[in-house]
Amino acid sequence: MSEEKQSASMPTTYDPKAAEQKWYSYWVEGGYFEAGKRPDAKSYTIVIPPPNVTGMLHIGHALDFTLQDILIRTKRMQGYDTLWLPGTDHAGIATQTKVEQKLREEGLSRYDLGREKFLEKVWEWKDLYAGTIRSQWSKMGLSLDYSRERFTLDEGLSKAVREVFVSLYQKGLIYRGKKIINWDPAARTALSDIEVEYKEMQGKLYHLEYPLKDGSGKITVATTRPETMLGDTAVAVHPEDERYKHLIGKMLVLPVTGREIPVIADEYVEKDFGSGAVKITPAHDPNDFEVGTRHQLPQIIVMDETGTMNDEAGPYKGLDRMDCRKQLVKDLQEQGVCVNIEEHVHQVGHSERSGAVVEPYLSTQWFVAMKPLAEKAIEIQKSGNGVRFVPDRFEKIYLNWIENVRDWCISRQLWWGHRIPAWYCEACGELHVAHDAVEACSKCGSTNLRQDEDVLDTWFSSGLWPFSTLGWPDDAADLQRYYPTSVLVTGYDIIYFWVARMIFTALEFTDKNPFADVLIHGLVRDANGQKMSKSLGNGVDPLEVIEKYGADAMRFMISTGSTPGQDLRFNWDKVEQARNFANKIWNASRFALMNLEGVTAEDIDLAVELGTADRWILHRLNETVREVTRLIDGYEFGETGRVLYNFIWDDLCDWYIEFAKLGLYGENEQTKRATQSVLAYVLDRTQRLIHPFMPFISEEIWQHLPHQGETITLAEWPVYDEALEASQSAKEMELLMDIIRAVRNIRAEVNVPMSKKIELLVKPSNEAVLAILTRNEEYISRFCGTSSLEISVAVTAPDKAMSAIVTGAELYLPLAGLIDISQEIIRLEKELKTLNSEVERVEKKLANEGFVAKAPAKVIEEERAKMQDYAEKRDKVLARISELRG
């Protein structure tokens, strides 16, 4: 291929769009992402944290998925039978809320449609968004096995859900009970504890006076929710409280309703807080519920499931709870009952999904008894046989939660979700829990059975995800082969919701940890460090990033931009930097391709005589292979990115490619062939190393390079070669680079551009160095821009010359007329000063007996070598100064 033709086919600027589309369909059509094609290989499995089918993916998903793709692609190249299983979550409340919102715009509610019709609508929505999500996955370049895609409401997964429910019920770990739960009056459903978000709010503390029935006085109580007083069934005081001791057992008259309620004694009350008396509303407060149970108090529910006051509220019946509060307070003030209103900052629970203020509400719900499940999980985790958290501090967070977990309310009064597999006999009231619809009551024989209306908490099915997606409870082949999974990658925000639940359900039902490792990453924040949210409108759409800078740039930025477990600030500058990096790779490859005409994969031969730079870059590549492999294994993607960036940009592009030009443009055919081989080889391995991070551009380039195989996706991952490390090329190259840098410095300092040729005299410190320099004379000459070059241990310094001392050699640049000797002396003295302080530092260190006695030999040796080097340089600089002076 001619140079012109090659250049024309590869423009100087990389255009991601064409390549991305082309290669993704190539990969999918080639079936390269499908698991099961390497029956003899070890398996490596990741199940995707299923995104909600509520809408589009955001940049946080992009981070989560990119990290997984990096792992999967690396392992695939390393020869594993990799499975990355995709899927989506039905996301009960979230999705139902969205669809209801849409209906509301049409003036309809879910009740207008009825359960069946409404669910049809939700399924339509689901299909629409699952499609959108799939298209976003493809744009991000994710190597998912689409043949195994799952949805939490799939038949298979639903079967798993029923199996778990029935089994837990039979073990007595699922029960139905009347308790105070968190009620979302907007979505009209119960919530679990963790679905409630507490927000600090400016509220009011209302002080109310309840008169004693016998007219002998009053008791003051305080509340932040005065409307609940309508459901008060007692006032509690501490049994030891002298102020109230005599009142215990007496009756109070509840204002408004006139209901009589007792003064009771309970240790729950703190004497020193507030008035020392607490109004007790068992049906609307979890603590009061406990107190009420202890004292067998009536439980009076004063509002309905929409938050509207009911019959028990008397004159306030029909009012919304917030309106009732206003009206009631006004009335109580007029009656002199509400004696004081204080400003009060407190935490108010809001529904995570609907945003409504959550009402503690007494109702009959289904619960999972968490204690036994948690105990098992804690024991295994603490015995060291649990899941490995990365970073490990998240293990503490997990344990802390599971050690304090309370029973899990799993029933939701929604329509979108897994219907609870429980049937009630209409005739005798018997409860039947079963996998399949119960036809006849086993107790009375009636066939009149009604299924429980409620559905299960979304997280109930998500908790089974690692094994339900692989075919559990059946003895499926995929379950055998790919379970337990290798690693779970997710954000720290759902450790409680999801990670913990997967662990204890997996332990209970599969007797195994669901994954060996759990990699926890941070959240993506905006440029100001703020959490991205819809309400703030500061979210970043991954598609926009891909559109502007390409998927590879986004992936690289997002995956390498942070340290494990730490939040990541999104900013466009960093994406631009990643884009520039991609472009750099592109241009390095363009250069190579222009100079590899006719070279095929078979021509690449590294066993020939190689130059210093060739051996050096192979050595650097080798080190990079080792580092990148180690770092990816340790999930240290930020560090991996830095290693790759430095290798490619600095070593490969800035140094090696420049050095390679000499061989490529030179007359010596053999040297040219050798250089071509090294260049092609290094570039090929570089594409492989960068491929997990930047799949598209690496494939595009790899396909242009001399290669074997259909796709880089299946190319072998490079392996560290111990044998290469024996070479001295690194030290040789360091010397050359030092000389070149020193000359460049001086040129810059005295304003002599590279285009202007100069004389250069190099005095090596010994014969060995002389040999190296002589061997690389061409390099030195080229990169120092010399008109004449003298390399000899016999070099005598010219009078009017700039000089530089590097490790192993002295350099002289006769620049008479361009420099002032007194300035040169000042410059050298400055250098002397730094060298002196270095020498002093190391000297002091080596003089320290403790250091010499206790530090590792390697460290001491390094310090000694430094000492020698610095001292040598210092002496030479010193000599040069006196020479110039004299």
Place this chain on the structure above:
RNA sequence: GCUGGGAUAGCUCAACGGUAGAGCAAUUGCCUUACAAGCAAAAGGUUAUCGGUUCAAAUCCGAUUCUUAGCACCA
């Protein structure tokens, strides 16, 4: 209140016991035949403060200040 995270160059962040690094911004010189999305050079730091452990601390351990998140809250 309890439990974590963070505090490092002007900005955004690295560095997991051995001389503190990068990108961006600002400075200087370059359209050098892969790349101006680039090349080259120089500059920028008492690693929040105070103690301790260690031959050696940004790193490990205390304390303090500021900041951030989660959990729990007394009406």
